[in-house]
Amino acid sequence: MRIALLTTDSREHYREYANPSPHFGTAPAALLQGLAGVRELEVHVISCAREPMQSPAKLADNIFFHSLPVGKLGWMRTLYAGCIRATRRKLREINPDLVHGQGTERDCAMAAVLSGFPNVLTLHGIMAEMATVLNARPGSFYWLARALENFALRRTGGVFCNSSHTETNVQPRTGRVWRVPNAVRAEFFTPAVAPQPARRPLLLNVGVIAEYKRQVELLDVAHALHEQGLNFELKFLGQLSEKSAYGRAFRDRVTAAEKNGYTSYEGFKDLAELIPLYDRAAAMIHVPTAESFGLVAAEALARNVKLFGSRVGGLVDIAAGVEGAELFAENDWAGLQGAIASWLRAGATRPTQAAQVMRERYQPEVIARRHLEIYREVLKR
Numbered sequence: 001m002r003i004a005l006l007t008t009d010s011r012e013h014y015r016e017y018a019n020p021s022p023h024f025g026t027a028p029a030a031l032l033q034g035l036a037g038v039r040e041l042e043v044h045v046i047s048c049a050r051e052p053m054q055s056p057a058k059l060a061d062n063i064f065f066h067s068l069p070v071g072k073l074g075w076m077r078t079l080y081a082g083c084i085r086a087t088r089r090k091l092r093e094i095n096p097d098l099v100h101g102q103g104t105e106r107d108c109a110m111a112a113v114l115s116g117f118p119n120v121l122t123l124h125g126i127m128a129e130m131a132t133v134l135n136a137r138p139g140s141f142y143w144l145a146r147a148l149e150n151f152a153l154r155r156t157g158g159v160f161c162n163s164s165h166t167e168t169n170v171q172p173r174t175g176r177v178w179r180v181p182n183a184v185r186a187e188f189f190t191p192a193v194a195p196q197p198a199r200r201p202l203l204l205n206v207g208v209i210a211e212y213k214r215q216v217e218l219l220d221v222a223h224a225l226h227e228q229g230l231n232f233e234l235k236f237l238g239q240l241s242e243k244s245a246y247g248r249a250f251r252d253r254v255t256a257a258e259k260n261g262y263t264s265y266e267g268f269k270d271l272a273e274l275i276p277l278y279d280r281a282a283a284m285i286h287v288p289t290a291e292s293f294g295l296v297a298a299e300a301l302a303r304n305v306k307l308f309g310s311r312v313g314g315l316v317d318i319a320a321g322v323e324g325a326e327l328f329a330e331n332d333w334a335g336l337q338g339a340i341a342s343w344l345r346a347g348a349t350r351p352t353q354a355a356q357v358m359r360e361r362y363q364p365e366v367i368a369r370r371h372l373e374i375y376r377e378v379l380k381r
Helices: 026-035 081-094 108-113 127-133 141-155 164-173 215-227 245-258 271-280 295-302 315-319 333-345 354-362 364-380
Strands: 002-006 042-049 058-060 063-069 098-102 119-123 159-161 177-179 202-206 233-237 263-265 283-286 306-310 325-328
Touching: 002 026, 002 081, 002 108, 026 042, 026 058, 026 364, 042 081, 063 081, 081 108, 098 108, 098 364, 108 119, 108 141, 119 141, 119 364, 127 141, 127 164, 141 164, 159 164, 164 177, 164 315, 202 271, 202 295, 215 233, 215 245, 215 333, 233 271, 245 263, 271 295, 283 295, 283 333, 295 306, 295 315, 295 354, 306 315, 306 333, 315 325, 325 333, 354 364
Parallel strands: 002 042, 002 098, 042 063, 098 119, 119 159, 159 177, 202 233, 202 283, 233 263, 283 306, 306 325
Antiparallel strands: 058 063
């Protein structure tokens, strides 16, 4: 079976045009790890980019890669017309049985539904939800992304939904859905190396610094815990843009808090840096107002790190029946603060069985096999 997988090459996202090695978002990267082991599939990964790039012909024995240069006028300002045309040309060469568009954030969903081939989509983030949460203005990125998402959902053969929350949101807007969680990258299931004993419990917050991720509000919680005399260290990991008022507010607040020694901002960490930090950490705190899935939560639990999180979106599915996972109502800051304080006073223990549950649910091989089942189901119709 020949599948064309349309996804964003992170080299395009980060403007890394001199990098000869394509890399992808965490969810597509984990899926590709699983698909590499499914010998029944021949997978062609297609990614558009604003500049020509040196790229390998293959990512694995059964996975081919195609980088398609598209000029500046072919992107969002023209509703991705250039990306759609370039993708259609390449698809006519490949002649896939099925086209799978990864995400409605950019060109992939539009190119899939206008490809002329049977197609399905995966939603990684819900653009309609993000437009509402961020109060997207007419003509803004999320305002337009919501409109394109609605267009694509009405025209696809079915949608892979990564959580019950995504399914509930998407089902009224499309014809057919399957609930298939995101895979967690295989590296998170490798045996942990015993870290150096922590001087004090390490807490992590991982994710881009953004208003809906609520890192500034989490600094208020950390300050209150510090004022109680509790001993801990909270590290914030993720990209920070000071172009936004929220980013600047976070920078000011965290810089002041760093002087008291209980928190720090450590910037973006790649996979090789992130896993040792998880293995040192006692807990992850992840308190967004919107979350279609919540891969950082699943990744932390896969390393037996305790989770304190918001009871929103896909986090509800991830935490269900998992040792050490505690969720709180969206604005229950007192409940969150009290639970963290009680846990710290009780010794800040980590779960011991969470990793096994994550392995059973989200290992790349498990998710890839489910994809194969659905591909076969679609092509039988």
